[in-house]
Amino acid sequence: MSAPEYDAIATDEDLLAWSREYCRQVRRERGVDVRFDLVDWEISTRAKRRAAAVKRPRLPDATVGTPYDWDHVSGSDGRPLPCTVSLTRAAFEAFDRSEWAATLRHELIHVEQYQHAGTTGHGPAFRERAADLDTDVHCPAFADPKYVLTCGDCDGLVARRYRDCKLVREREQYRSDCCGAALVLARGPD
Ligand SMILES: [Zn+2]
Ligand SMILES: [Zn+2]
Known part of the structure; x- marks a missing residue:
């Protein structure tokens, strides 16, 4: 394959x-x-x-x-x-x-x-x-992203962020690439 x-x-x-x-x-x-x-x-x-x-x-x-x-x-x-x-x-x-x-x-x-x-x-x-080999000694760990932004039209994933950032704070000013729609905060700190 x-x-x-x-x-x-x-x-x-x-x-x-x-x-x-x-x-x-x-x-x-x-x-x-x-x-x-x-x-x-x-x-x-x-x-x-x-x-x-x-x-x-x-x-x-x-x-x-x-x-x-x-x-x-x-x-x-x-x-x-x-x-x-x-x-x-x-x-x-x-x-x-x-x-x-x-x-x-x-x-x-x-x-x-x-x-x-x-x-x-x-x-x-x-x-x-x-x-x-240019890698880490510690076994790599991961965490769930704190913020997930999705497209308001098709629900497609737009971005994951581990911390608060401009995209998260000012999401009203952005549009999704897929549909040109508003971004929805599908996951955030509760
Ligand atoms: Zn290891
Ligand atoms: Zn979309």
């Missing part, structure tokens, strides 16, 4: 396709040592704070930085056991493109560490890799 443009992402399948394609690109361009044939992907609609996570088996005697002896894991055929990158739909909705891309790079580091060492964590090795 070919990935849609970022701005055209609508369904969960679109989001998965775009995110996988982006991760492949990061691997190519930045030399991330990850086997995608051993990675599953899923969309989480339940996560409340975590933007994404890597679900993986807990393995005995695994240490970040030490190559894991996959040969001794039954059923592995000497390869890393599969892990799952779980992407939170609401985080994608709350983030802009650069935040979402940084989230994916963060998770890629977890996958790289896990496939190499059998485990992963936010220690010094992660910090170094996060600097290489």
Whole structure:
């Protein structure tokens, strides 16, 4: 399946396709040592704070930085056991493109560490890799936007804002791009 443009992402399948394609690109361009044939992907609609996570088996005697002896894991055929990158739909909705891309790079580091060492964590090795890949050390979290503005005609989303701003305060002076209609504050502080 070919990935849609970022701005055209609508369904969960679109989001998965775009995110996988982006991760492949990061691997190519930045030399991330990850086997995608051993990675599953899923969309989480339940996560409340975590933007994404890597679900993986807990393995005995695994240490970040030490190559894991996959040969001794039954059923592995000497390869890393599969892990799952779980992407939170609401985080994608709350983030802009650069935040979402940084989230994916963060998770890629977890996958790289896990496939190499059998485990992963936010220690010094992660910090170094996060600097290489220009992402955050902390697992990205998200919050629901405080303000949501919609189009008064078609109810389409116009903007999300995390704090009060001119667009929110002076919304009577703006019109929606889609219909040229007044903006409605669909969500605000109560
Ligand atoms: Zn993390
Ligand atoms: Zn409209």
